[in-house]
Amino acid sequence: MFPAIWSNRHAVALIVVVATLLSLPVLMSVAGLPPRDRVYSGIRVETGTVPLDEQQVFEEKGPVDILFVGSSLLVRGLDVNYVEQQLSAQLGRPAKVSRLALKWQGLDMQYMLMHDLLEHRKVGMVVMNMPTLALIGDSPHIQAYRWMRWGEFPRSTTALPFRDRMAIYGAEVLGAPRQLVNYLRPNRLVENPQLVRTLGSQSEYGAVGYYGGPFVNEPRTPPAIPVDSIFSHGESDPNFDFHGLALGPYHQHWAREIGNLANQYHVSFAMMHIPEDTEKGMTTVPERMYWPEAIGIPSAPVLGIPAATLFRDTLPAEVDNYYYDQHFNDNGRELFTRAITPALLALYEKEAHGGSPQ
Amino acid sequence: MAAPLSKPNPLLVGVLFVLCVAAITLTLFITPDSLSVNLVYQAF
Numbered sequence: 001m002f003p004a005i006w007s008n009r010h011a012v013a014l015i016v017v018v019a020t021l022l023s024l025p026v027l028m029s030v031a032g033l034p035p036r037d038r039v040y041s042g043i044r045v046e047t048g049t050v051p052l053d054e055q056q057v058f059e060e061k062g063p064v065d066i067l068f069v070g071s072s073l074l075v076r077g078l079d080v081n082y083v084e085q086q087l088s089a090q091l092g093r094p095a096k097v098s099r100l101a102l103k104w105q106g107l108d109m110q111y112m113l114m115h116d117l118l119e120h121r122k123v124g125m126v127v128m129n130m131p132t133l134a135l136i137g138d139s140p141h142i143q144a145y146r147w148m149r150w151g152e153f154p155r156s157t158t159a160l161p162f163r164d165r166m167a168i169y170g171a172e173v174l175g176a177p178r179q180l181v182n183y184l185r186p187n188r189l190v191e192n193p194q195l196v197r198t199l200g201s202q203s204e205y206g207a208v209g210y211y212g213g214p215f216v217n218e219p220r221t222p223p224a225i226p227v228d229s230i231f232s233h234g235e236s237d238p239n240f241d242f243h244g245l246a247l248g249p250y251h252q253h254w255a256r257e258i259g260n261l262a263n264q265y266h267v268s269f270a271m272m273h274i275p276e277d278t279e280k281g282m283t284t285v286p287e288r289m290y291w292p293e294a295i296g297i298p299s300a301p302v303l304g305i306p307a308a309t310l311f312r313d314t315l316p317a318e319v320d321n322y323y324y325d326q327h328f329n330d331n332g333r334e335l336f337t338r339a340i341t342p343a344l345l346a347l348y349e350k351e352a353h354g355g356s357p358q
Numbered sequence: 359m360a361a362p363l364s365k366p367n368p369l370l371v372g373v374l375f376v377l378c379v380a381a382i383t384l385t386l387f388i389t390p391d392s393l394s395v396n397l398v399y400q401a402f
Contacts, residue, residue: 006364008367011366022380
């Protein structure tokens with residue numbers, strides 16, 4: 001039988017290959033990582049609104065009034081342009097509202113997006129959508145191997161248990177060969193502004209019916225909802241249920257780090273629930289945990305509208321017409337954006353002037 | 359004609375074995391969701 005290893009030279013060659021691959025994240029860190037903006041352009045556009053994220057973090061300048069950070073639920077759930085228009089009208093000057101998001105949920109990913117932007121731009125208020133039950137497991141984000149690089153965010157990972165740090169290192173090993181290519185030829189940026197906007201809007205999901213069904217245009221004017229009822233008033237607020245399936249230790253760690261990040265940059269922080277299709281008929285906003293406690297900022301507001309309230313004027317059989325799967329299509333996005341915006345504006349007003357949001 | 363094969367140093371084979379075990383162990387820490395979803399989306 002032909003031996004697997006046929007000489008000392010062959011053994012040494014295999015050792016060098018395997019050892020290099022395993023230690024590549026560390027070696028690259030020592031040699032000097034490629035610029036961080038190239039991390040974003042190395043993420044496939046099919047997996048998020050990455051070119052828009054990259055542009056907002058690294059290319060656009062100037063302060064951001066409200067920054068939304070989240071997952072695909074946020075991309076399809078909130079029309080940022082509408083919020084920006086309304087905020088501009090309220091402030092009497094052009095406002096800047098930005099959104100950073102990748103597909104799939106994970107507070108490690110949301111920490112990374114928030115961290116990168118806060119390092120580059122001044123932000124007035126951060127609003128984040130927190131994980132729902134769609135976040136399964138307790139491990140690094142599905143795309144973590146694309147954006148986690150050894151030596152970055154070191155302070156935020158030191159408190160993680162060994163198993164989680166190994167999971168992160170595993171992701172870094174997986175992604176390092178692709179990151180290595182940046183030394184030879186830097187990732188190209190999407191430079192066409194129209195294409196950046198198109199990729200950032202995920203508009204291909206706008207006029208899509210529920211799970212492949214026909215798209216039906218529905219009324220998009222929300223019912224009258226008192227702004228005060230959109231804010232949670234503590235853990236026992238009757239409009240909210242904060243006692244869902246708690247996050248695992250890994251994501252709870254990142255929740256605390258997100259709170260620390262907000263404190264470090266002295267930025268106002270709030271959380272916003274975006275209804276999923278499974279919430280049809282619910283009279284409370286289902287949350288996995290009491291987030292102000294999880295992030296370590298007891299005063300952080302949580303905004304949410306129970307699905308039963310949002311769809312009060314909609315026939316039960318027609319609620320599905322506002323979704324294309326668990327995400328909103330254009331019907332739902334416009335309805336929800338119009339419903340939640342008054343509360344966001346009130347919150348911004350309060351954070352800017354120290355008044356009451358109600 | 360092929361060069362005659364020589365027996366590799368057991369120490370080198372041992373080092374290689376340890377490295378392979380380390381690599382396999384590391385993959386166990388990577389979430390199966392991550393691998394399967396990325397394969398579906400051909401995201402590699």
